[in-house]
Amino acid sequence: MSLVGARVLRKEDPRLLTGGGTFVDDxxxxxxxxATFVGSTEAHATITSIDVRLALAMxxxxxxxxxxxxxxxxxxxxxxxxxxxxxxxxxxVRFVGEPVAVVVAEDRYIAADxxxxxxIRYEPLPVVTSTExxxxxxxxxxxxxxxxxxxxxxxxxxDLERDxxxxxxxxxxxxxxxxxxxxxxxxxACLADWTTEGLTLWATFQAxxxxxxYLAAWLDVPQTQCRVIAPDVGGGFGxxxxxxxxxxxxxxxxxxxxxxxxxxxxRSEAMVQMAHGRDQVHxxxxxxxxxxxxxxxxxxxxxxxxxxxxPTGLGLAVLTSWMAAGCYRIPKVSTSFRTVVTNTTPVAxxxxxxxxxxxxxxxxxxxxxxxxxxxxxxxxxxxNFIPPGAFPYETHNEPVVYDSGDFPQALAECLRLLRYDExxxxxxxxxxxxxxxxxxxxxxxxxxIAGFGPNGSLEGFGxxxxxxxxxxxxxxxxxxxxxxxxxxHGQGHETxxxxxxxxxxxxxxxxxxxxxxxxxxxxxxxxxxxxxxVPTSGSAVKRSSANVLLKAKKIAAHLLEASEHDLDVADxxxxxxxxxxxxxxxxxxxxxxFQPLRLPPELxxxxxxxxxxxxxxxxxxxxxxxxxxxxIDRDTGEVTIEDMVLVDDCGTVINPxxxxxxVHGGVAQGIAQALFExxxxxAGTGQPVTGSLLDYLVPTAPDLPNYTAGRITTLCPNNPxxxxxxxxxxxxxxxxxxxxxxxxxxxxxxxxHVDMPxxxxxxxxxxxxxx
Amino acid sequence: MxxxxxxxxxxxxxxxxxxxxxxxDARTLxxxxxxxxxxxxxxxxxCDTSNCGACTVLLDGRSVKSCTVLxxxxxxxxxxxxxxxxxxxxxFTAVQEGFRQCHGLQCGYCTPGMVMAATSxxxxxxxxxxxxxxxxxxxxxxxxxxxxMIVESVRWAVEHPEPGRGG
Ligand code: FES
Ligand code: FES
Numbered sequence: 001m002s003l004v005g006a007r008v009l010r011k012e013d014p015r016l017l018t019g020g021g022t023f024v025d026d027x028x029x030x031x032x033x034x035a036t037f038v039g040s041t042e043a044h045a046t047i048t049s050i051d052v053r054l055a056l057a058m059x060x061x062x063x064x065x066x067x068x069x070x071x072x073x074x075x076x077x078x079x080x081x082x083x084x085x086x087x088x089x090x091x092x093v094r095f096v097g098e099p100v101a102v103v104v105a106e107d108r109y110i111a112a113d114x115x116x117x118x119x120i121r122y123e124p125l126p127v128v129t130s131t132e133x134x135x136x137x138x139x140x141x142x143x144x145x146x147x148x149x150x151x152x153x154x155x156x157x158x159d160l161e162r163d164x165x166x167x168x169x170x171x172x173x174x175x176x177x178x179x180x181x182x183x184x185x186x187x188x189a190c191l192a193d194w195t196t197e198g199l200t201l202w203a204t205f206q207a208x209x210x211x212x213x214y215l216a217a218w219l220d221v222p223q224t225q226c227r228v229i230a231p232d233v234g235g236g237f238g239x240x241x242x243x244x245x246x247x248x249x250x251x252x253x254x255x256x257x258x259x260x261x262x263x264x265x266x267r268s269e270a271m272v273q274m275a276h277g278r279d280q281v282h283x284x285x286x287x288x289x290x291x292x293x294x295x296x297x298x299x300x301x302x303x304x305x306x307x308x309x310x311p312t313g314l315g316l317a318v319l320t321s322w323m324a325a326g327c328y329r330i331p332k333v334s335t336s337f338r339t340v341v342t343n344t345t346p347v348a349x350x351x352x353x354x355x356x357x358x359x360x361x362x363x364x365x366x367x368x369x370x371x372x373x374x375x376x377x378x379x380x381x382x383x384n385f386i387p388p389g390a391f392p393y394e395t396h397n398e399p400v401v402y403d404s405g406d407f408p409q410a411l412a413e414c415l416r417l418l419r420y421d422e423x424x425x426x427x428x429x430x431x432x433x434x435x436x437x438x439x440x441x442x443x444x445x446x447x448x449i450a451g452f453g454p455n456g457s458l459e460g461f462g463x464x465x466x467x468x469x470x471x472x473x474x475x476x477x478x479x480x481x482x483x484x485x486x487x488x489h490g491q492g493h494e495t496x497x498x499x500x501x502x503x504x505x506x507x508x509x510x511x512x513x514x515x516x517x518x519x520x521x522x523x524x525x526x527x528x529x530x531x532x533x534v535p536t537s538g539s540a541v542k543r544s545s546a547n548v549l550l551k552a553k554k555i556a557a558h559l560l561e562a563s564e565h566d567l568d569v570a571d572x573x574x575x576x577x578x579x580x581x582x583x584x585x586x587x588x589x590x591x592x593x594f595q596p597l598r599l600p601p602e603l604x605x606x607x608x609x610x611x612x613x614x615x616x617x618x619x620x621x622x623x624x625x626x627x628x629x630x631x632i633d634r635d636t637g638e639v640t641i642e643d644m645v646l647v648d649d650c651g652t653v654i655n656p657x658x659x660x661x662x663v664h665g666g667v668a669q670g671i672a673q674a675l676f677e678x679x680x681x682x683a684g685t686g687q688p689v690t691g692s693l694l695d696y697l698v699p700t701a702p703d704l705p706n707y708t709a710g711r712i713t714t715l716c717p718n719n720p721x722x723x724x725x726x727x728x729x730x731x732x733x734x735x736x737x738x739x740x741x742x743x744x745x746x747x748x749x750x751x752x753h754v755d756m757p758x759x760x761x762x763x764x765x766x767x768x769x770x771x
Numbered sequence: 772m773x774x775x776x777x778x779x780x781x782x783x784x785x786x787x788x789x790x791x792x793x794x795x796d797a798r799t800l801x802x803x804x805x806x807x808x809x810x811x812x813x814x815x816x817x818c819d820t821s822n823c824g825a826c827t828v829l830l831d832g833r834s835v836k837s838c839t840v841l842x843x844x845x846x847x848x849x850x851x852x853x854x855x856x857x858x859x860x861x862x863f864t865a866v867q868e869g870f871r872q873c874h875g876l877q878c879g880y881c882t883p884g885m886v887m888a889a890t891s892x893x894x895x896x897x898x899x900x901x902x903x904x905x906x907x908x909x910x911x912x913x914x915x916x917x918x919x920m921i922v923e924s925v926r927w928a929v930e931h932p933e934p935g936r937g938g
Contacts, residue, residue, distance in 0.1 A: 009871055009872065009874075010871070010874070012879065013870070013871045013876060013879075014863075014871070015879075016876055016879030016882050017853075017863065017867045017871060017876065017879075017882060017886065018813065018854065018856075018862075018863075018867070019811065019812065019813015019814070019852065019853035019854040019883050020813070021879050021880075022812075023812075023815070023880065025806075025812075025816070026806070026812035028807065028810075107807075108803075109796065109798065109799075184878070184880070184914055185815075185817040185823060185825055185878070185880045185881045185912060185913070185914050186815070186817065186878070186880045187817070232878070232879065232880075233878065234815070234878045234879070234881075235877075235878045235880060235914050237914070266818075266819045267817065267819050267820065267823070268819050268820070489878055490877035490878030490879070490915045491877070492877070657874045658874065660874075660920075661874050661915075661916060661920055662877075664916060664917035664918075664919055664920060665877060665914070665915045665916055665917045666917075668916075668917030668918065669914075692818070692819065692820045692822075693818045693820050693822035693823060693912075694822060698822075698912050698914065700908070700909050700910070700912055700918075701904070701905040701906075701908050701909060701911075701918040701921065701922065702902075702905040702906055704917060704918050704919075706901075706919050707917070707919055730917075
């Protein structure tokens with residue numbers, strides 16, 4: 001029986017359900033010390049003095065370090081030339097929370113006391129928090145030597161003005177895709193222990209090898225003396241592939257004080273120090289005909305990078321511009337973007353990273369076209385879809401060739417599950433009743449780019465490469481260990497990769513162990529991001545397992561005196577087809593594989609292992625159709641999601657239970673962006689308004705609906721599994737579905753757009769105007 | 772600023788059935804005491820504003836956020852942490868088994884707190900509705916699951932009652 005496609009229960013769960021997981025802060029080696037940052041209280045200022053004497057005098061304080069102590073060390077890696085981020089602020093602070101000094105003490109309580117006792121004086125400078133302010137002619141400049149706050153610009157080759165004018169109608173939208181915080185429930189934490197053998201760094205991180213590569217270079221030690229371990233990781237969502245100062249300082253300080261140094265953020269620290277996501281402003285122009293055919297799309301992106309450009313942060317707008325046209329055949333598409341620094345926390349990847357922004361805008365635009373033409377939003381979508389026969393489909397951007405999909409089928413399934421016609425009829429009735437709550441129906445036919453990636457794609461974000469590695473090794477008893485380079489943070493690699501390997505090898509699921517997250521035991525790796533786990537890493541496991549099986553069959557054939565071509569493998573044994581009773585167990589084959597005297601001449605001892613690097617010829621393009629029904633209380637503006645239908649196409653599904661979990665989690669974050677969340681700063685001072693979980697509204701169970709999941713399947717031709725990836729889908733597709741539903745509910749009031757998060761207050765104000 | 776001299780106080784707790792008497796710094800939070808002194812690291816910390824519930828434990832049978840309780844306030848109390856649960860499902864309680872069966876966890880960081888909150892909920896309300904479950908775990912944040920599978924996990928436990936639990 002095939003395990004791929006089965007609802008197999010997770011291998012991870014028993015330890016995580018009993019408190020047996022190992023998260024970084026759970027580790028406590030002997031003589032462990034604790035490091036805490038003194039963060040800037042100013043958003044933009046010159047540091048005039050730092051007085052550490054009081055802190056140093058406190059019992060239990062081991063030391064306090066500032067930028068002056070780091071002159072021999074480079075800035076954080078991956079910086080943009082001229083806009084690099086120092087490990088600790090040097091002379092100037094550029095966002096509230098930016099680490100200025102680091103205290104190391106005997107425990108976290110003393111460290112916190114000492115950090116509070118460090119006296120830093122600032123000379124405030126003018127502050128910019130939005131890209132509008134930062135790009136105004138008289139804006140204060142964050143990096144005077146760079147001369148402006150604009151980091152990168154990709155201009156438009158053709159502004160499509162003539163094409164837009166030629167259409168029956170045109171419309172424009174100015175959309176703010178607000179800044180969000182990833183908020184993994186485990187904040188950043190790391191533990192560095194530098195012994196005579198070298199460094200071991202435990203870090204809650206999505207890409208331990210990636211960190212090892214840069215950390216060893218930064219420390220100027222060979223990689224053999226720099227071991228990075230990502231143990232259990234409590235969520236990441238993109239925020240744990242960022243070069244945070246603690247990842248470099250904890251090792252350095254451990255070497256200096258010859259003791260282990262642990263760093264573990266409080267949530268309030270995490271809210272300002274962990275990278276944020278999104279924060280794009282879009283200016284969109286669309287040209288269309290009366291029948292709803294979209295002819296031209298101009299898509300202008302402004303990306304707020306925060307105070308220091310992050311390598312991923314710089315790439316977000318690239319991905320947005322690539323995916324600007326979504327799942328539609330639009331003859332003319334032009335994009336441009338610029339990236340801008342401001343006095344805010346740096347912006348990097350957050351679940352979807354550039355694609356939720358694209359999907360949101362194109363889906364809002366399609367709804368606007370429906371509104372202006374008076375056509376049904378489903379009809380406008382159908383009219384403009386790329387047809388199922390048009391794949392591979394070349395887009396307006398050369399590297400982007402959509403692999404496969406069936407958008408009309410996904411939408412049809414979504415409408416069916418939504419009972420679309422029925423709900424539309426109900427909406428018409430309710431609109432006639434001033435006492436009834438407002439009903440809105442929103443669709444989102446989204447498409448994203450995943451499966452990172454083809455050679456060159458992740459290199460652009462500073463990674464070593466874009467492949468992923470797998471190594472399959474058979475133990476002498478016929479059990480198997482699978483090492484993978486991608487290191488998970490909740491995705492369930494131990495389970496899904498064991499399913500894939502089990503099918504391929506004929507070894508039972510319980511006899512397969514998946515290992516990752518340790519640079520000393522796993523060959524090389526890239527990491528877990530960009531919905532690449534199954535398509536890239538899973539494909540590596542599949543192929544590597546197949547390679548091992550080929551050799552195992554040779555040994556089995558030799559032992560059975562049969563032809564390897566006549567062998568089948570299942571249930572931990574090899575069988576000769578058509579000869580009942582002639583078989584040999586995997587255990588016997590594995591045992592023999594280490595005994596040269598029992599091997600066929602072409603094989604050597606230890607042959608039953610394989611390692612490979614899975615390259616992908618192209619990206620994968622997960623897609624789907626989501627539908628949302630909301631009701632809005634006319635008195636309070638409160639939104640209730642009555643229905644949330646999620647039809648996904650992620651190609652091959654390895655484990656439907658886990659795939660559904662990924663979709664739910666992503667959708668929850670998407671709904672949260674649509675309704676609740678948004679990082680805010682006070683204009684003029686740059687003080688964060690949402691500096692803790694009291695003010696930043698992460699939804700809890702009563703805030704979110706039940707989901708109705710559906711599925712269609714078109715296989716990805718670019719990897720041997722046919723899988724497209726599922727990690728980011730929900731976050732890409734959900735925001736537009738929710739906002740489209742709200743705008744639809746408010747249509748009788750002439751509302752064409754409301755920016756996220758659509759709070760009850762925003763809706764209440766709109767309703768007040770029309771009372 | 773003035774630095775307060777720390778004050779040490781002797782406390783006695785029964786944690787997961789074992790009694791221990793120790794001296795703690797008066798300001799030590801119960802969660803830090805459990806994690807760092809008792810070395811029961813299954814109880815997690817996810818915030819500093821009592822919002823996330825990752826630190827939920829049972830104190831004299833009732834769920835509390837152990838980040839909002841001082842260790843000295845728990846003097847004389849009986850504490851149950853995730854490590855202290857055991858039941859008929861291969862050692863798991865029905866709540867733990869429900870989470871396993873229904874994929875109620877992904878990264879697992881919120882999980883011990885969720886399981887303790889759900890355990891407490893089912894002690895008070897052996898047969899909660901979906902809405903009651905959602906409200907019952909309102910003090911616990913999960914960033915991975917979107918909650919539906921957690922709700923289903925708790926329902927699984929309701930449908931598989933354990934002898935001695937609730938009604
Ligand atoms: S750590 Fe206790 S509520 Fe968040
Ligand atoms: S499972 Fe990750 S936070 Fe709940």
